[in-house]
Amino acid sequence: MILSVPMPGRRPPLPAPACLVVSVRQSNDAFALSPSTQIHRLNLHGSAGAPPAAMAGRPRPQPHSPSASTRRRERWLVVLGVALHAVYMLSIFDIYFKSPIVHGMDPVPPRLSAAPAKRLVLLVADGLRADKFFEPDERGRYRAPFLRGVIEEKGRWGVSHARPPTESRPGHVSLIAGFYEDPSAVTKGWKANPVEFDSVFNQSRHTISFGSPDIVPIFCSSLPHSTWDTYPHEYEDFATDASFLDHWSFDQFQGLLNRSFDDIKLRQLLLQDKLVIFLHLLGCDTNGHAHRPYSSIYLNNVKVVDQIAESVYNLMENYFKDNQTAYVFTADHGMSDKGSHGDGHPSNTDTPLVAWGAGIRSPKFLAYTQKPDDGFRFVDDHKHDTPTPQDWALEGFERVDVNQADIAPLMSTLVGLPCPMNSVGSLPTHYLKLSKADEVEAVLANTKQILNQFLRKSHLKQSSSLYFKPFKPLANYSSVLSQIEDLISERDYDTAMKHSEELRRMALAGLHYFQTYDWFMLMTTITLGYIGWMVNLILHVLQSYTLFPAILLKKAILHPKNTSMKVYIVGCFFMGLSSIILLLEKSPLLYHAYAFMTIFLWTRIVQNFEFLKAVWREFSNMPFKHTLNLLISSAIALFVLEFLVISFFDRKIYTWCFLALGILGSTYVAFFIQASPALAIYIWLACWFLSVFTLMPAEIPENNNLVILSGALIILIAVASRWANSNCTTFWLYLTRANKRDSQSSKLYFVQVILVAISSIMVWLSTSHRSQNRELHSLHQLINWSVAGIAMVLPLFSPPSALSRLTSIFLGFAPPFLLLSIGYEAVFYSAFSMVLIGWIFVESANLYCSEESGSARRRSLVDGSVFGYEERHLQLSDLRIPLLFVILFNVAFFGTGNFASIASFEISSVYRFITVFSPFLMAGLLIFKLFIPFMLVICAFSAITKIVRIPRLGCYFLVILLSDVMTIHFFFLVRNTGSWMEIGNSISHFGIVSAQVVFVLLLFALTNIYTRDIVVSSRQLTARKVM
DSSP states (O other): OOOOOOOTTTSOOOOTTOEEEEOOOOOOOTTOOOOTTOOEEEETTSSOOOOOGGGTTSOOOOOBOOOHHHHHHHHHHHHHHHHHHHHHHHHHHHHTOOOOOOOOOOOOOOOOSSOSOSEEEEEEETTOOHHHHHSBOTTSOBSOHHHHHHHHHTOEEEEEEOOSSOOHHHHHHHHHHSOOOOGGGGGGTTSSOSSOOOOHHHHSSEEEEEEOTTTHHHHHTTOSSEEEEEOOGGGOOTTSOTHHHHHHHHHHHHHHHHHHTTOHHHHHHHHSSSEEEEEEEOHHHHHHHHHOTTSHHHHHHHHHHHHHHHHHHHHHHHHHOSSOEEEEEEOSOOOOTTSOOOSOOHHHHEEEEEEEETTBOOOOBOOOOOOOOOSOBOTTSOBTTOOOOGGGOOTTBOBOOEEGGGHHHHHHHHTTOOOOTTOOOOOOGGGBOOOHHHHHHHHHHHHHHHHHHHHHHHHHHHHTOSSOOOOGGGTTHHHHHHHHHHHHHTTOHHHHHHHHHHHHHHHHHHHHHHHTTTHHHHHHHHHHHHHHHHHHHHHHHHHHHSSHHHHHHHTTOOOOOOOHHHHHHHHHHHHHHHHHHHHHTTOOHHHHHHHHHHHHHHHHHHHTHHHHHHHHHHHHTSOHHHHHHHHHHHHHHHHHHHHHHHHTTOTTHHHHHHHHHHHHHHHIIIIIIOOOHHHHHHHHHHHHHHHTGGGSOSSOOOOHHHHHHHHHHHHHHHHHHHHHHHSOOGGGGGSOOOOTTHHHHHHHHHHHHHHHHHHHHHHHHHHHHHHHHSSOOHHHHHHHHHHHHHHHHGGGGSOSBHHHHHHHHHHHHHHHHHHTOOSTHHHHHHHHHHHHHHHHHHHHHHHHHHHHSHHHHHHHHHHSOSSSSSBOOOOGGGGHHHHHHHHHHHHHHHTTSOTTSGGGGOGGGGTTTOOSOOHHHHHHHHHHHHHHHHHHHHHHHHHHHHHTTOOHHHHHHHHHHHHHHHHHHHHHHOOSSSOHHHHHHHHHHHHHHHTHHHHHHHHHHHHHHHHTTOBOOOHHHHHHHHO
């Protein structure tokens, strides 16, 4: 006989011994295609019963239960995933962060009739922004009267455009060596240049330098022909006016000149040509950081710098008296209004440039005219011929802007030195007072120096490449050089200049070509590797967690063939071939690892070719409706993942996300599931409550009242959950079950609520005592540690029903989170938990309502036991669960700031546990605090997989699959230009998503302690309890 399931309040209950047998039809779901002949039998208690005689011959379906071989294959798959992501994570350093510096070139001295100057003075005002230098003060007086007089009467001026990162070390390297930040400096923590480089100082006959211990030694510490000194690090005191540091540099130089009158060798050294003098003036940078660039101290420091420039000029002219000294005044970077620098904001990239003296042109007066945009951009992406601000009152004087690296060839040419061999700067001829012939020769020397770098890189790549692809635009460079030489001989200087500048431009393009020569090969290999990994995950899920293998075998579509050995032999052949090619090309060892990983993954795919072909045939034969459903589901998943990628750059986007989810979720619950209106309202309120937090500042302001109030909110949520646990109807019964330890669970619940209340009180007591006595009371410290430790253990003793255990986990992590909170993040804990509980309620309601439908019930029975405790097979609709998990997991990252930001590591968070500096313990507490929201997400996720009876490990593989779609996107978003923060963020984004394969797995293992014994009520128990 065939019986139907008794529904609450609709049909009388069946006797306990009766058996439930339901005939079914084939499922329409793409992931749950199954034979229509399968019958599922269960008694009312959820266990398998003995078949009646009439049914004895009918087939019985088997619930999903992975075999030992599947488990073994999964372990290897996890190990492979960890290894693959670790290796591929290193690939960005081979692609984006290779040093552009090469050695082995010869210097190219300019063939000048005579050097424009015998000596050069370089004055660098660290942290001086252009607008504060050129604009007048509030009285209408200019802060740099001497240098302004130079602009109007003696020399040339402009704005030097720095390229991010606008920091002191890369800025000075750009000025003195002529190239921008070496991307490989990331391997040194941005503290030093990892590769030796040439500079103007190296090419000089002698260099004299005084200034900061962070800058001067970079260029002079290993330079034998240098005289230099620095002040101690202790002098860089942010609590004082740092302009005395500038006076120190000048005083040291003045003392050296004074000593030369008594030291014959020193005087002879000073009188020789090709002398370079460098004074580093740190005052503006230090005062800008400490007091902001609009402060009176910073603005007064601009006047100090001007006075020092005047003093140096007078000192040099009175000492040498030959008018053979060239002067260059500039800055390495600017300063933002917040007192910081590093990014590409104009306040950081725009620095003043003033040059005068020997070899420098006199001012040129021009009537201001509006010039059209010629398309040229400086390295900071600013336009050429940008209008000069009117308050600078310099519109009538020709302004010549340069890239910061252009200053190095300018200084070299002024004293007749070869350009630094690693320089990429273009000589700014508008500053130089040279004859036409000398001007062309100077530009040609600059061009040859850049061309030599190109030729060296071309030679190195050609010598190690089996198939070399040359840079075609420079294939005939030698004939172009010969043509330029002929034009110079014919005194056609204008044409020679034009050809030289064009050749220089092409040489710079050639340098970029060889810097990125391996990018296509490496990025293709890595991308194919990620795609191969994702295809392997899909294959594993299809083979181990769906009914596809059984269906295909039943239909005789899939004919297993023992071709594994042949496929692996071919794979090994390609591995060996790629290894030989890479060895012949002298490629790094990691290149071999990238190739091996990719080939191995695609070998596994080819091994499953017959299965893939059969799956494709099955999909091809599906009705159009099901194909469209699959395509729409995939498109929605990709849209959500791209949305998550954008959220890494703007966390406020989650506000709009949860505002929309609140409306859509409540509408779905009210009209499609037709659950209780109270549930729809709850979903709407919970989502909108959570949406507020991503509008909050990332720097969490301290507010202990919010922390204390959040403790009361946590207790209120727990009381509501307790009420739902004891007054449950319909779908709520999936989350609850009769408990024999009801009195014990009540006591446990009461203890946990008390601990939350105590932790709220201790937040107030600990903070009040510490603010008064500046130390943590030992008794308070003991109570805080005890409360946090005990609270996390108690959930292990809570009832195993889903709602009771999750409520206990929520209460268990609340005390340590409250004690580690300083502001609104404590409220985030409650809001985030409310959304997680809402997710569980919706899944339970959806399951209950789907079982009320006869067709839905039959589909469920085909796929596995919804009524029993076994896991069923995955369906396409189950993709929503890992997708929502990925969304909520990212909210845990960015809900109260950024997991990778300094704001998330506010040190005052640990002051209720420890105040004595202990870096490891403090770091451990901070990381634990950040992990708590992640653990809540995974506990809720584990409970949901049990409620809907799907395999958690299968969902884990789907989570990794979705995460790796984001990983590929972030792989192409890694930056090697910009501020250190921008570069670091791009690396951390890629690293965070790549590491999820390990991170999520570890959290699964950790939270399994709390969730492994969760028990979910069966439908039969639900029916009996309602009756």
